[in-house]
Amino acid sequence: MSEHPLPAHGAAGAPAAHAGRGLVAIFGATFCELVGVFMLSPLLLLRLTDAGMSTAVAGLFAATVWVGILCMAPMASALTQRIGRRPALWLSAAVPVLTGLGFALTDQPALWFVLYLLAGMAGGLRWVLAEAIVAEFSPSHLRGRNVGLFETMVGTTFVIGPAVLAWVGPQNAQAVWWAVGFLALGLLGSLTVPAMPAAHDEGDVHVGLRGVWHALVTHPMVMAIGFIGGFFESGLTAMLPLYGLALGLGATAAALLVSASGLGSALVMLPAGELADRMARHPQQRWGDAANSRRRLMRAGAGLTLAATLVIPFVAGTPWLAAPVAFVWGGAGGSLYTLVMIDIGSRETGNTLVNSTAVLVMSYTLGGVLAPALGAAALQWSPTVGFPALLLIVAGAGYALLRR
Structure with missing residues (x-):
C-alpha cells in the first residue's frame, strides 16, 4: 500500500496549509481515541470486579495494556517502513475499534486479556506515530508550542474520558458502546490525516530493535x-x-x-x-x-x-x-x-x-x-x-x- 508522500518542502517538510490540516486531523483523531480509551479502561476493570474477579487478577489485566505498549514500541519503525506511516496510523486506530467491539460482544475474561494486549500494542504504535507526526508537521518556530499543546490535550483526556463514563453511568449497558463510538471517531479522524513529507532515510536507516x-x-x-x-x-x-x-x-x-x-x-x-x-x-x-x-x-x-x-x-x-x-x-x-x-x-x-x-x-x-x-x-x-x-x-x- 502506498501513502503517496509529499516532496519535502520548507522547515516543517510540507506546505504550511497542508501541515496545518495534518495537525488538526491528528489532534482531533487522537483526542477522540483517547477519550474512548480512558472510558473503556475503568469500565472494564469495574466489570471484571463485578463479575467476581480478584483484585490481583484485575491488576494483572490492567498491566496487560502496558505490556502491549512495550512490545510494540520497538517494532513501530519496522512496521511503518513496511506499510507506510499513514497506513500504520490507520492500523493503530482500527485495532482499538475492533477490540472495543470484542469487549462489547463477549464476556470471556481469557479473551479480554488477549484483546487488551492487542489494544495495548495498537496504543503503543499510535503513541509513537502521533508524537512523531505532530513534531514533523510542525514548523520549526512553532514546534515547541504544538508539541506542548498536544501533550496538554493528551493530559485532558485522562480526565474527560472517566468524566464521560461517569456521566453515561458505568452500570449503563450502553457505556461500552459510547466508548466504541469515540474510538470509531478516532479512526475516522485518522483517515483524514493528509500525506506526510517524504522520508529520505528509507534506504539507510535501521528499523525495529536494531533501529x-x-x-x-x-x-x-x-x-x-x-x-x-x-x-x-x-x-x-x-x-x-x-x-x-x-x-x-x-x-x-x-x-x-x-x-x-x-x-x-x-x-x-x-x-x-x-x-x-x-x-x-x-x-x-x-x-x-x-x-x-x-x-x-x-x-x-x-x-x-x-x-x-x-x-x-x-x-x-x-x-x-x-x-x-x-x-x-x-x-x-x-x-x-x-x-x-x-x-x-x-x-x-x-x-x-x-x-x-x-x-x-x-x-x-x-x-x-x-x-x-x-x-x-x-x-x-x-x-x-x-x-x-x-x-x-x-x-x-x-x-x-x-x-x-
Missing part, C-alpha cells in the same frame, strides 16, 4: 530523560494516594494528591514548549542556539524535580507540603517529556524520528511501570527513609546526567 538500539546509543539522554519523566509524572501519580495515607492524610486528601500532580502536568507542558520556542528565537541567542536552549530547560526541569524531592524528608512533619511537591513532580516530569520530544522532532525526520520517539515512549513507560512497584516496596519498608531515598536516587541521577 531503536541505534537511536538509544546515539542519543542516550532520550532514554534517561524519558525514564525520569515517566517515573515522576506517570508512575508516582499512581501511588500518591498510598503515600498520602502513609503520611496520615485522610482518604480524600490523599486522593487529591493525584489531582495536584495532574494539574502540574496540565499547566506546565504548554508554557514549557512556548518557552523553548522563544528562547531559541532570541535575537542575541542569549541561551545559545535552539538545541542548547532546550538543554538548559531540561536541566531546569531536572533541577526542579530534585529540589522538590529534597523536600520529601520534611513532608512527614508538615503533610500540607505533599500537594506542592506532587504539583512540581507532575509539572517537571511532563515538561521533560515535552522538551525531549521537541528536541527529537527538531533534528530528525522519517523513520529516524519514529525510532527515537519509540525510545522515548519505551523509557517513559518503563519509568511509569517501575515507579509504583519500587515506590510501594520502599514505602512499605520506610515512608520516612526508604521512600525519600529511592526518589532522591532517581532525581539525583537524572540531574547529574543532564549536568554532564
Whole structure:
C-alpha cells in the first residue's frame, strides 16, 4: 500500500496549509481515541470486579495494556517502513475499534486479556506515530508550542474520558458502546490525516530493535530523560494516594494528591514548549542556539524535580507540603517529556524520528511501570527513609546526567 508522500518542502517538510490540516486531523483523531480509551479502561476493570474477579487478577489485566505498549514500541519503525506511516496510523486506530467491539460482544475474561494486549500494542504504535507526526508537521518556530499543546490535550483526556463514563453511568449497558463510538471517531479522524513529507532515510536507516538500539546509543539522554519523566509524572501519580495515607492524610486528601500532580502536568507542558520556542528565537541567542536552549530547560526541569524531592524528608512533619511537591513532580516530569520530544522532532525526520520517539515512549513507560512497584516496596519498608531515598536516587541521577 502506498501513502503517496509529499516532496519535502520548507522547515516543517510540507506546505504550511497542508501541515496545518495534518495537525488538526491528528489532534482531533487522537483526542477522540483517547477519550474512548480512558472510558473503556475503568469500565472494564469495574466489570471484571463485578463479575467476581480478584483484585490481583484485575491488576494483572490492567498491566496487560502496558505490556502491549512495550512490545510494540520497538517494532513501530519496522512496521511503518513496511506499510507506510499513514497506513500504520490507520492500523493503530482500527485495532482499538475492533477490540472495543470484542469487549462489547463477549464476556470471556481469557479473551479480554488477549484483546487488551492487542489494544495495548495498537496504543503503543499510535503513541509513537502521533508524537512523531505532530513534531514533523510542525514548523520549526512553532514546534515547541504544538508539541506542548498536544501533550496538554493528551493530559485532558485522562480526565474527560472517566468524566464521560461517569456521566453515561458505568452500570449503563450502553457505556461500552459510547466508548466504541469515540474510538470509531478516532479512526475516522485518522483517515483524514493528509500525506506526510517524504522520508529520505528509507534506504539507510535501521528499523525495529536494531533501529531503536541505534537511536538509544546515539542519543542516550532520550532514554534517561524519558525514564525520569515517566517515573515522576506517570508512575508516582499512581501511588500518591498510598503515600498520602502513609503520611496520615485522610482518604480524600490523599486522593487529591493525584489531582495536584495532574494539574502540574496540565499547566506546565504548554508554557514549557512556548518557552523553548522563544528562547531559541532570541535575537542575541542569549541561551545559545535552539538545541542548547532546550538543554538548559531540561536541566531546569531536572533541577526542579530534585529540589522538590529534597523536600520529601520534611513532608512527614508538615503533610500540607505533599500537594506542592506532587504539583512540581507532575509539572517537571511532563515538561521533560515535552522538551525531549521537541528536541527529537527538531533534528530528525522519517523513520529516524519514529525510532527515537519509540525510545522515548519505551523509557517513559518503563519509568511509569517501575515507579509504583519500587515506590510501594520502599514505602512499605520506610515512608520516612526508604521512600525519600529511592526518589532522591532517581532525581539525583537524572540531574547529574543532564549536568554532564
